[in-house]
Amino acid sequence: MKAMVLNEICDLSKNKHPLQLKDLPKPVPGEKELLIKVSACGVCHTELDEIEGRTPPSKFPMVLGHQVVGRVEEAGPGAGRHETGDRVGVAWIFSACGHCDFCRQEEENVCESFKATGRDAFGGYAEYMTVLEDFAYNIPDIFSDSQAAPLLCAGAIGYRSLRLTNIKDGQNLGLTGFGASAHLVLKMVNYKHSDVKVFVFARSERERDFARELGAVWAGNTEDKPPEKLDGIIDTTPVWKPVVEALNHLKPGGRLVINAIRKEDKDKDYLLKLNYHEHLWMEKEVKSVANVARKDVSEFIQLAAQIPILPEIEEYPLESANKALLELKERKIRGAKVLMIG
Numbered sequence: 001m002k003a004m005v006l007n008e009i010c011d012l013s014k015n016k017h018p019l020q021l022k023d024l025p026k027p028v029p030g031e032k033e034l035l036i037k038v039s040a041c042g043v044c045h046t047e048l049d050e051i052e053g054r055t056p057p058s059k060f061p062m063v064l065g066h067q068v069v070g071r072v073e074e075a076g077p078g079a080g081r082h083e084t085g086d087r088v089g090v091a092w093i094f095s096a097c098g099h100c101d102f103c104r105q106e107e108e109n110v111c112e113s114f115k116a117t118g119r120d121a122f123g124g125y126a127e128y129m130t131v132l133e134d135f136a137y138n139i140p141d142i143f144s145d146s147q148a149a150p151l152l153c154a155g156a157i158g159y160r161s162l163r164l165t166n167i168k169d170g171q172n173l174g175l176t177g178f179g180a181s182a183h184l185v186l187k188m189v190n191y192k193h194s195d196v197k198v199f200v201f202a203r204s205e206r207e208r209d210f211a212r213e214l215g216a217v218w219a220g221n222t223e224d225k226p227p228e229k230l231d232g233i234i235d236t237t238p239v240w241k242p243v244v245e246a247l248n249h250l251k252p253g254g255r256l257v258i259n260a261i262r263k264e265d266k267d268k269d270y271l272l273k274l275n276y277h278e279h280l281w282m283e284k285e286v287k288s289v290a291n292v293a294r295k296d297v298s299e300f301i302q303l304a305a306q307i308p309i310l311p312e313i314e315e316y317p318l319e320s321a322n323k324a325l326l327e328l329k330e331r332k333i334r335g336a337k338v339l340m341i342g
């Protein structure tokens with residue numbers, strides 16, 4: 001099978017072709033596993049973190065990709081939850097231990113034995129992959145393959161992030177960064193909390209225009225002061241400046257939710273501007289989001305079908321994965337990038 005493979009950690013500013021097209025053996029489904037013929041796989045900022053070593057693959061070579069949509073081609077021994085031909089999705093959560101306290105409370109995303117798709121096991125930048133049947137989700141018919149893909153990460157984690165802000169009707173929500181996840185959060189807010197006002201902070205005018213088009217009441221640059229203080233803010237940027245600026249914009253008791261698997265070190269000095277009185281005093285909170293539990297994925301995918309959320313997407317052939325990743329790195333973004341495979 002064709003796969004785009006990462007052989008080692010590299011610096012994307014020097015190496016523009018981190019992934020290589022390889023011919024790998026077609027995987028065989030094990031106990032309770034499914035063999036999936038991949039049709040689409042979303043491209044996520046987390047792949048940049050893997051390539052550049054901030055959350056490195058646990059082995060090499062690795063097939064990246066954790067927003068996978070495909071069809072069941074074969075069920076392994078003991079697998080019976082999905083039929084051959086069923087369309088299923090796979091998200092970042094590849095597996096967890098199943099018996100620790102976190103797993104038993106449906107918070108398997110923070111399980112110590114958590115394994116990630118496309119980091120600890122081969123993912124969807126390939127024609128086929130295998131996954132445990134309990135970690136595959138049915139995809140509602142309303143979505144095309146490429147529309148469903150970004151919902152599995154950006155959408156599901158956006159759903160969990162929004163839940164963790166505790167935002168209520170009539171309140172003000174901020175979004176710092178306006179990529180794949182944030183634009184889906186804005187669509188969810190429009191549906192679930194139509195009287196929540198959304199304020200967007202983004203570096204590029206293009207992203208700010210896109211935010212206003214989708215219904216943000218205000219859009220400014222990272223350091224701009226919004227016209228009102230905010231009850232909750234979701235940060236989806238890879239850097240520190242937006243964290244410090246966001247804390248300054250929170251109301252007393254407000255919560256900043258950081259939806260980023262890793263932060264880059266390049267502007268870490270900005271944290272020295274953190275001033276207890278301005279940024280943290282008055283019971284302000286900071287909370288991170290450790291991606292998603294299975295519940296978030298399955299609840300969100302149903303909600304997205306109801307609303308419906310049909311994400312803005314840009315499609316690329318599998319062989320152009322490096323191009324898609326570089327554009328993501330350079331923030332050439334309008335909606336979510338998806339590799340079209342089979």
Ligand SMILES: [Zn+2]
Binds near residue numbers: 044092153
């Ligand atoms: Zn992702």
Ligand SMILES: [Zn+2]
Binds near residue numbers: 097099100111
């Ligand atoms: Zn566990």
